[in-house]
Amino acid sequence: MIKLERNFTPDFFTRMNLQSLTQEFKDNGTAVWHHPEVKSACLKLSDGKCSFCEVKLDEASTYNEVEHFKDKNNFPDDVIRWENLLPSCRHCNGSKQRHNVVLNPIINPCNDLPSEHLYMIGYRIKGKTGLGTTTVDVLNFNHREHKFIPRCKAGEIIDSSIDDAIEKLSWFIERPSTRRKNILMNLVEAILDECQKKSPFSAVSATMLHRSTEYAHLKVSMQTYDLWTDYMQELHDESLKLTLPSTR
Ligand SMILES: [Zn+2]
Structure with missing residues (x-):
């Protein structure tokens, strides 16, 4: 959310x-x-x-x-x-x-900041506050088929795309060319794009991205090779705003 x-x-x-x-x-x-x-x-x-x-x-x-x-x-x-x-x-x-919701309030995504009330452990979302706990309960927010599995799939896409980008970075370093550089940069932008407000499961994707040590490594390496652009940084910063904490 x-x-x-x-x-x-x-x-x-x-x-x-x-x-x-x-x-x-x-x-x-x-x-x-x-x-x-x-x-x-x-x-x-x-x-x-x-x-x-x-x-x-x-x-x-x-x-x-x-x-x-x-x-x-x-x-x-x-x-x-x-x-x-x-x-x-x-x-x-x-x-x-x-x-x-008047007698027993839940998070209103137009009024409340979900990350203040929810945290994500594994792919399960739990309440940090009473409002968060009620929300998780009322929306059946960890239903296996409808909520949990789709979240796992979204996170898996991010993780496997990061692995792919790390491979593409090595491939570029091995023999730099404009073509290899473009493939790598397009892939990294596509990963960051999945973690923006407009994308499905953006809170989950953004959370998994920012928890990934592989992603942190990729970003530093790209900065070293002068491949990390201002646009990527902008997408990175925007996605950070959507993340859920890992603990209450
Ligand atoms: Zn829904």
Whole structure:
């Protein structure tokens, strides 16, 4: 989970009569949030990912659902309030169901900094604080199939790509050429790209990257050979902001 910035209000929420949509939900239970503009605004908010587990939405195994942070049954007045809507995968949405976040708060990725409340050990995410612990519990955040295994896969991609980059660096040092240099640099940029806010499982990827001693070694070696660019450093610094601590 990463911090999201809700720094825009889609036209839909100012243009339409939100009061009448809220009333329509109250009177008829109409799913007034099932509107393409609401869905696309939610996807924009999270770069197309579940706002909790960061799985890419609209892929075969996941459903893009509009999640009401304050559930619509207990808080019908917030049913179509922009600040209350988050994109969510079916598993996170289904796990949370009617959980009342006012009585028993969980992390709101638009308001709270997840790294202050969660830590990651192995590929298991746990609570550092009461808010974090409740979040992990309510979202079933270590579910083997839906949460734990996808995290392992994301981390494995980072680890194996770092190994690959180390090999490519040796290959370059052995006989430097522009072609070898470009292949290495493109690979390193691609690894760093996987650890940016817009990428699926970015908190996990960034955390594994920054915990990797191999990556630290690669970075120092690249600096020695003058292959580490300002752009790479920028991506490195951005990814560091997404990492989760290893202990409470
Ligand atoms: Zn999810």
